[in-house]
Amino acid sequence: MHKFTNKDILEISTLSVEDISLILDTADRMKEISERPVKKVPTLRGKTVVLYFYEPSTRTRTSFDIAAKRLSADSISLSGSSSSMVKGETLLDTARNLEAMRPDVIVLRHPSAGAPHILAKALDASVINAGDGMHAHPTQALLDMLTVRQHKGTLSGLRIAIIGDIAHSRVARSDCEGFVKMGASVILCGPPTLIPKGIESFGVTVTFDMNAAIDGADVIMMLRIQKERQSGFFFPSEREYARRYGLNLEKLKCAKPDVLIMHPGPMNRGLEISPDVADGPHAVILDQVTNGVAVRMALLYLVSGGTRNADSD
Amino acid sequence: MRILIRGARVIDPGSLDGRMDVLVQDGRIADIQPEGVIKARSGNDTAVYEAAGHILTPGLIDMHVHFREPGQEYKETIASGCRAAAAGGFTAVCTMPNTIPVNDNAQVTRFILSQAAKSCGVRVYPVGAVSKSLDGKSLSEFEELKEAGAVAVTDDGRPVTSSLMMRRAMEYAGGLELPVISHCEDLALAHGGAMNEGAVATRLGLSGIPNAAETIMVLRDIALCELTGARLHIAHVSTRESVRAIREAKKNGIAVTAETAPHYFTLTEDAVRDYSTHAKMNPPLRTQQDVDAICEGLRDGTLDVIATDHAPHSSVEKNVEFDNAANGIIGLETSLALGLRLVDSGVLSLTGLIEKMSTRPAAILGLTSGLKIGAVADITVIDPQRVWTVDAGRLQSISRNTPFDGWTLKGKAVLTVVNGVVVFEQMPKAE
Numbered sequence: 001m002h003k004f005t006n007k008d009i010l011e012i013s014t015l016s017v018e019d020i021s022l023i024l025d026t027a028d029r030m031k032e033i034s035e036r037p038v039k040k041v042p043t044l045r046g047k048t049v050v051l052y053f054y055e056p057s058t059r060t061r062t063s064f065d066i067a068a069k070r071l072s073a074d075s076i077s078l079s080g081s082s083s084s085m086v087k088g089e090t091l092l093d094t095a096r097n098l099e100a101m102r103p104d105v106i107v108l109r110h111p112s113a114g115a116p117h118i119l120a121k122a123l124d125a126s127v128i129n130a131g132d133g134m135h136a137h138p139t140q141a142l143l144d145m146l147t148v149r150q151h152k153g154t155l156s157g158l159r160i161a162i163i164g165d166i167a168h169s170r171v172a173r174s175d176c177e178g179f180v181k182m183g184a185s186v187i188l189c190g191p192p193t194l195i196p197k198g199i200e201s202f203g204v205t206v207t208f209d210m211n212a213a214i215d216g217a218d219v220i221m222m223l224r225i226q227k228e229r230q231s232g233f234f235f236p237s238e239r240e241y242a243r244r245y246g247l248n249l250e251k252l253k254c255a256k257p258d259v260l261i262m263h264p265g266p267m268n269r270g271l272e273i274s275p276d277v278a279d280g281p282h283a284v285i286l287d288q289v290t291n292g293v294a295v296r297m298a299l300l301y302l303v304s305g306g307t308r309n310a311d312s313d
Numbered sequence: 314m315r316i317l318i319r320g321a322r323v324i325d326p327g328s329l330d331g332r333m334d335v336l337v338q339d340g341r342i343a344d345i346q347p348e349g350v351i352k353a354r355s356g357n358d359t360a361v362y363e364a365a366g367h368i369l370t371p372g373l374i375d376m377h378v379h380f381r382e383p384g385q386e387y388k389e390t391i392a393s394g395c396r397a398a399a400a401g402g403f404t405a406v407c408t409m410p411n412t413i414p415v416n417d418n419a420q421v422t423r424f425i426l427s428q429a430a431k432s433c434g435v436r437v438y439p440v441g442a443v444s445k446s447l448d449g450k451s452l453s454e455f456e457e458l459k460e461a462g463a464v465a466v467t468d469d470g471r472p473v474t475s476s477l478m479m480r481r482a483m484e485y486a487g488g489l490e491l492p493v494i495s496h497c498e499d500l501a502l503a504h505g506g507a508m509n510e511g512a513v514a515t516r517l518g519l520s521g522i523p524n525a526a527e528t529i530m531v532l533r534d535i536a537l538c539e540l541t542g543a544r545l546h547i548a549h550v551s552t553r554e555s556v557r558a559i560r561e562a563k564k565n566g567i568a569v570t571a572e573t574a575p576h577y578f579t580l581t582e583d584a585v586r587d588y589s590t591h592a593k594m595n596p597p598l599r600t601q602q603d604v605d606a607i608c609e610g611l612r613d614g615t616l617d618v619i620a621t622d623h624a625p626h627s628s629v630e631k632n633v634e635f636d637n638a639a640n641g642i643i644g645l646e647t648s649l650a651l652g653l654r655l656v657d658s659g660v661l662s663l664t665g666l667i668e669k670m671s672t673r674p675a676a677i678l679g680l681t682s683g684l685k686i687g688a689v690a691d692i693t694v695i696d697p698q699r700v701w702t703v704d705a706g707r708l709q710s711i712s713r714n715t716p717f718d719g720w721t722l723k724g725k726a727v728l729t730v731v732n733g734v735v736v737f738e739q740m741p742k743a744e
Contacts, residue, residue, distance in 0.1 A: 090633055112634030113518035114588030133636070135518025170518060197521060198512025 004302045008120040008127040011136040012177035020182060024146050026298035027291065033070055034293055044073035047304050050098055053109040053130070054080035059265055059289065060130050060139070064107050067296035073104075073304070095119045104304045108132070126303040134168050140264055141174035143295040145182060147288050148219055151260055156183030161213040163189040163245060164223030164272050165234075167196040171264045172223060176202040189213035190223075190245060193234040210245055214255045221262045222247050222273045238271055248274040252282070260284050314338075314358060316730065319743075320348045321364035321694060325371055325684040326668045335369060337690040340733035345686055360735070361743040362728060364694055370667045371682045372404025372691030372731065375645060376674040377469070377494075377548060377572060377620035380406075380437075382428060383421070384413025389625035389711050391425060394645070395432040396709040397623070399737035401645040402726025404691040405436035406623075407678065409469045410447070417442035417453040419461035426462050434736040435729075436691070438464040438678065440494065443482045447471050452482060455489050464678045467494035469548055470595075472530055474500060480537050487543030492570075492677060494546045497530035497555070498596065507636045509582040509597040517585065519635060524552035524603070527596050531555045535562040538569050546677055547571040549622050551596035553606030560615040570677050571610075572618035575644060575651035576716065578607045578660075584716055590631045590638035591716040594624070608660045611669065617677065619669045621648045625712030643710045647703060649695065650722035657723070663697075694728035694740065701725055 002018040009015070015023075033041055049068040053061050061077065068075035089097075091110070095118075098106060105126045108116045113133035120127040131137040149155055160179045166172045166188050176199070179186050186204040188195060195206055207213050214220060225241060235241045247261070261273075261282040269275050278285065316337040323333040323345065334351040336344040344351055353359045380394035381387075389397075391408075398406050408425060410416035416425060422439045429437035441458035443466045445451050455466055466486055473479040473495070486493050503526040508514050510521025531547055535558060538545040550556060550573045559571045576594065581601050584592035592598055610616040624641025631638050652670060655661045661669070671693075675682035681689065702721045705713035729737035 092632065110634070112636050114635045117588055118634065133518050134520070173516070173518060196515040197510050198515045201512040201516065 006303065008116070009138055009299055009303065010116050010120055010127065010129045012138050012141050012174050012181065015138070017181060020142070020145065020178065023142055023295065023298050023302065024149060026302060027142070027146050027294040030297040030301070031291070031294040033297070034290070039070050040072060041070065042072045043301060044068070044071040044304060047073040047105070048103040049073045049075045049105045049107065049300060050103045051075055051077045051107045052098070053078065055109050055111050055131070057109050057130070059292070060109065063289070063292040064130065064296050067293050067300055070293070071297055071300055073300060091115055092118060092122055095123055099123045099125055105300060128299060128303065131170055134170055134173070136174045137170040138174050139292070139296055139299060140171050141178040142299070143288055143292040144175055144221065144262060144264070145178050146291045146295055147262065147284055148260065150287070150291070151284060152218060155179060158184040158218040159216055160184050160186045160219045160221065161189060161217040162186060162221045162223065163210060163213055163247070165194045165225050165229060166190050166199060166223070167194045168226065168229070169223050173202070175221060176204050180204060187213050187217070191235050194229070210251060211254055214251060217255060217259060219260045219262060220247065220255065223264070224266060224268060225272045227268070242271050246272055246274060247277050249276055252277060262288060264288070314360070315343070316733065316735065317351060317353055317359050317361045318364050318369055318692070318694060318728070319351070319361065321367045321369035323369045323684060324664055324667055326664045326672050329684055330664065335684070335692070337692070337730060337733045340690055342684060342686055342688050342690050345684060362694070362740055363743050364740070366696070366698065367727065368663065368695040368697055370693050370695065371671045371684055372729070373402045373649065373670045373693050373726070374405045374674040374680070374682070375403045375621050375623065375648065376407040376618060376678060377574070378406045378408055378623040378645065379411065379625065379641070380408045381625060382412065383424060387711070388627055391428040391437060392432040393709065393711045394623070395429065395435040395437065397643070397645040398435045399433055399729045400709045400726070401647070402649045402693040402695060402729055403435060403645060404693065404729060404731045405438060405680070407438045407440050407464060409467065410440055410442040411470045415442050415446050416440070417445045417447070419454070419457040422458055422461035422463050434731045434734050436731060438462070438680070440464060440469070441466045443468040443473055443493065444478070449474050449478060452478070452485065455486055455491060459489055459491055463491070464680070465492045465494050465546070467496065467548065469494060469496045472496050472498045472500060476533060476537065479534065480541060483537055483541040483543035483545065487541055490679070492544040492546050494548050495530070495534045496548050497527050497534060499526045499529045502526040502529065506597070508585050508593065509599050511582065511600065513582045513585060517588065522597050524554050524599065527552050528554040528558060531558050535559070535567060535569055538562070539567050542568065545569045549574050549577070549596060550607065550610070550616060551577045551599050551603060553603045556606045556610035556615055560610065560613070563615060570617045571615065572620040573607050573611065573616050574620060574622045575648050576642060578604055578611065578655065579651050580716060588635040589716065590633070590635055591642060591714050591718070593635060593638050593640055594622070594642055595640040608655065611655065612660050617669065617673045619648065619652055620674065621645055625710055626714045627712055631714050641714070643708070643712055643715050645710065646708050647715060647717045647722065649726055650724045651717070653697060653724035690730055690733040692730040693726050695724060696727045696740070697724045699723070699725040699727065
């Protein structure tokens with residue numbers, strides 16, 4: 001069996017195809033734990049997981065918290081506003097202080113790209129990136145891949161359309177890296193203002209035409225559009241955005257009959273996705289959330305209790 | 314006390330190039346003769362340096378440095394900055410006005426000069442602010458600044474956003490024969506970006522600054538230079554489009570000069586990978602195409618000057634998240650060796666490099682320079698073969714923010730003489 005040797009989970013690009021397959025396989029097995037009447041196993045008993053969220057997050061933080069608790073790890077949740085950040089302490093100092101209390105895993109959400117890398121370099125504890133600025137959100141990409149694999153049986157050869165605000169999206173970047181690495185083809189779509197320069201270097205194609213993106217897609221991933229972007233001149237109005245890049249039943253007509261509709265959340269119903277699509281038969285948006293717990297259980301297990309430690313025994 | 318430097322290749326662009334002996338006495342160049350002609354007098358009052366294989370040039374001038382005094386002495390003092398300059402072969406530097414308080418009045422200028430007078434001897438030429446407090450709202454008192462010793466004006470670090478104010482500043486400074494140095498950046502377009510816009514920024518998830526953010530302002534200032542007839546000097550050129558714009562302006566006889574910094578001809582945006590904050594500066598490191606254009610601009614004379622934009626910062630400003638890190642790197646002690654790489658690669662002749670690091674900045678600022686009998690003895694001796702490894706912890710600068718830490722470089726200043734006095738020495742005196 002493939003050995004998982006990563007100390008940290010910082011971005012998809014540092015994971016191998018074998019790593020990703022192992023994470024997804026492990027997550028598949030973890031899913032069952034959440035179906036039990038007593039949703040807890042002792043696997044990570046005595047391990048300490050710090051959830052350090054400098055940015056507001058409900059879904060991801062809760063998902064990590066539940067994942068840690070289902071594996072019997074002790075999890076401690078810190079948020080930016082309650083932390084010493086507001087007292088002027090640097091990220092590095094905060095992390096060193098946390099490390100001095102000997103946690104096993106630090107899960108970091110931070111508004112600055114590269115912040116988890118600073119931590120990972122400085123600390124012995126494993127660092128899991130729960131989203132850094134516009135850079136990466138690897139656990140989201142892994143749960144997206146898991147969801148697609150569960151429904152399609154494979155990732156290789158699929159056509160994934162990712163639509164919306166690519167420029168500001170760490171989810172889009174990590175999804176691009178993950179799906180391309182696993183053999184899928186990715187087509188990105190959005191207004192030119194929200195397509196970042198040089199994104200083709202991820203091995204993806206770009207279109208500004210939503211129908212072209214949907215055509216032949218096995219998966220349509222809709223991204224949240226932040227309403228603030230309007231004031232940055234990225235698009236004229238929510239109305240025009242919804243008209244041009246919102247997914248509704250009309251646009252869905254040209255999609256494959258077995259297309260999957262995904263969204264990393266939180267959704268703006270009526271803006272990037274219409275309610276009838278979000279709640280329709282193609283949507284697997286809540287599966288993504290369920291799989292999020294499984295993927296994070298797998299990652300916590302692999303970095304703190306899994307084969308990495310077994311190697312040194 | 315006399316100094317005799319024997320057998321160096323003496324280069325003064327446009328006038329001298331050959332193996333000669335140079336005698337310095339009473340702060341001036343007392344004699345320059347073919348090698349072997351000048352004898353050391355009997356007695357011990359002459360320091361003799363055997364400099365065969367070395368190059369002797371007019372003192373190098375770095376017309377763009379940030380010494381952090383007054384205000385942020387933990388990053389660099391005038392004394393430490395001068396030591397770094399001397400070690401880098403510079404006999405003179407121009408200090409940018411963004412100190413705390415800002416050098417927008419004669420008192421601050423005089424303070425800087427009085428601190429410089431207590432330092433190792435390297436000449437410090439303060440540059441005054443265009444606007445009071447660098448706020449872009451009202452002009453500093455240029456005449457008083459000039460009287461106190463300022464050699465130019467700039468709001469470096471911040472662009473003068475108002476075209477009207479820039480016009481007036483250029484007109485008014487022109488009347489005082491003060492060059493205006495422009496930090497060219499369209500702030501709205503740069504939009505708080507952290508690095509060059511492009512594939513690397515996209516991959517790192519950092520917000521990008523397009524080339525056009527610089528070039529738009531270069532074009533504006535060239536237009537204002539043409540309008541006003543003032544002398545405009547463009548600071549730290551980083552983009553190929555800026556080089557093109559300046560080349561075109563010069564072709565049309567507009568009185569614009571320009572500088573670039575060693576990092577813009579040495580590094581690309583790739584240095585930012587791994588979120589290295591020592592590769593964060595403003596303007597940002599660009600692409601190889603830009604580096605090539607900068608080199609071509611240096612070669613064909615579009616870019617007149619190499620200046621370091623020496624910008625010391627401590628770990629407090631640099632050992633943080635990339636987007637929160639301060640812009641800038643130190644450069645005084647690596648500039649010459651990085652410049653010599655251009656000679657090695659054929660971009661510049663040795664004479665061309667010395668022009669860009671000495672005689673051109675002197676001419677732009679109206680300073681005297683050159684190796685003539687009777688001239689003030691500001692001299693740099695370079696060992697072009699000296700191979701050394703940059704160790705940020707052992708530089709003279711208080712700060713260590715250099716992306717060149719650990720680089721092995723070839724060529725080093727080994728003797729720096731200002732006003733006839735040795736301010737830096739790394740070669741043996743003959744017995």
